[in-house]
Amino acid sequence: xxxxxxxxxxxxxxxxxxxxxxxxxxxxxxxxxxxxxxxxxxxxxxxxxxxxxxxxxxxxxxxxxxxxxxxxxxxxxxxxxxxxxxxxxxxxxxxxxxxxxxxxxxxxxxxxxxxxxxxxxxxxxxxxxxxxxxxxxxxxxxxxxxxxxxxxxxxxxxxxxxxxxxxxxxxxxxxxxxxxxxxxxxxxxxxxxxxxxxxxxxxxxxxxxxxxxxxxxxxxxxxxxxxxxxxxxxxxxxxxxxxxxxxxxxxxxxxxxxxxxxxxxxxxxxxxxxxxxxxxxxxxxxxxxxxxxxxxxxxxxxxxxxxxxxxxxxxxxxxxxxxxxxxxxxxxxxxxxxxxxx
Numbered sequence: 001x002x003x004x005x006x007x008x009x010x011x012x013x014x015x016x017x018x019x020x021x022x023x024x025x026x027x028x029x030x031x032x033x034x035x036x037x038x039x040x041x042x043x044x045x046x047x048x049x050x051x052x053x054x055x056x057x058x059x060x061x062x063x064x065x066x067x068x069x070x071x072x073x074x075x076x077x078x079x080x081x082x083x084x085x086x087x088x089x090x091x092x093x094x095x096x097x098x099x100x101x102x103x104x105x106x107x108x109x110x111x112x113x114x115x116x117x118x119x120x121x122x123x124x125x126x127x128x129x130x131x132x133x134x135x136x137x138x139x140x141x142x143x144x145x146x147x148x149x150x151x152x153x154x155x156x157x158x159x160x161x162x163x164x165x166x167x168x169x170x171x172x173x174x175x176x177x178x179x180x181x182x183x184x185x186x187x188x189x190x191x192x193x194x195x196x197x198x199x200x201x202x203x204x205x206x207x208x209x210x211x212x213x214x215x216x217x218x219x220x221x222x223x224x225x226x227x228x229x230x231x232x233x234x235x236x237x238x239x240x241x242x243x244x245x246x247x248x249x250x251x252x253x254x255x256x257x258x259x260x261x262x263x264x265x266x267x268x269x270x271x272x273x274x275x276x277x278x279x280x281x282x283x284x285x286x287x288x289x290x291x292x293x294x295x296x297x298x299x300x301x302x303x304x305x306x307x308x309x310x311x312x313x314x315x316x317x318x319x320x321x322x323x324x325x326x327x328x329x330x331x332x333x334x335x336x337x338x339x340x341x342x
């Protein structure tokens with residue numbers, strides 16, 4: 001099968017003076033792109049490296065792939081991850097991972113938590129702040145603040161844990177100014193943190209595995225910060241899920257799978273969980289477009305811990321997507337790309 005690979009390559013973008021310093025950290029490295037390309041080719045596919053959304057628009061009039069393996073984070077706005085999937089759907093081109101609705105919803109942490117809470121899944125109490133006057137005292141300290149629609153822990157560092165009114169106002173103001181988007185204010189959970197890998201779609205979705213995330217670098221304050229993620233080999237310990245007591249592991253996996261299914265995630269993804277002071281697990285956020293660096297990304301680390309190779313992981317993601325389209329997703333779609341123009 002001819003597969004197009006869509007992505008945002010980190011080295012292709014240079015932050016402007018007014019940008020946050022971590023603006024492009026969620027974009028992929030050359031190592032990741034090469035690993036996916038090589039694996040797909042090893043599986044017998046012909047791979048075309050497409051790139052970002054603008055490159056896709058240039059690519060489509062002259063070539064029509066049988067499938068797009070999409071890991072592009074997108075550019076600009078709270079629906080940026082939905083850009084490429086929306087274009088592909090408009091032209092009836094199959095692609096991996098979640099659809100525009102799920103990607104747009106899941107990137108916005110506040111909206112995601114509203115849906116999750118409505119379904120009875122435990123998540124820390126929260127509110128959104130669009131301007132500093134909206135900061136209130138409705139939640140008890142300590143609190144945690146972060147940009148409402150960023151990934152890869154962008155904007156998350158030790159300052160995000162606030163313990164009094166002054167620091168709350170200061171940090172919310174800083175994040176509003178730096179990221180130009182609402183800030184999520186939520187109850188801080190002091191317990192263990194976990195991340196859960198999930199494969200499949202709908203009723204066929206299953207928990208691949210989970211691991212506890214322990215930040216070894218004491219300077220990070222037991223917070224899985226952007227720096228800790230970026231330098232995880234030196235700053236973080238990942239404890240396989242089998243080391244977690246069975247009862248708590250079952251609770252975490254049940255919460256994660258339910259959240260994944262309710263939000264409509266497809267093919268693969270990750271759910272982040274953190275426990276309160278009593279050991280009760282809560283949903284934090286979901287990543288329906290999980291990183292795929294073979295040794296650095298959480299989903300790949302989980303796969304390795306449960307005995308699944310990188311090739312098997314990529315093959316499982318692709319197989320899930322193929323199965324979706326062979327069953328019903330494209331039943332009423334009439335491709336138009338063979339007309340040679342957009």
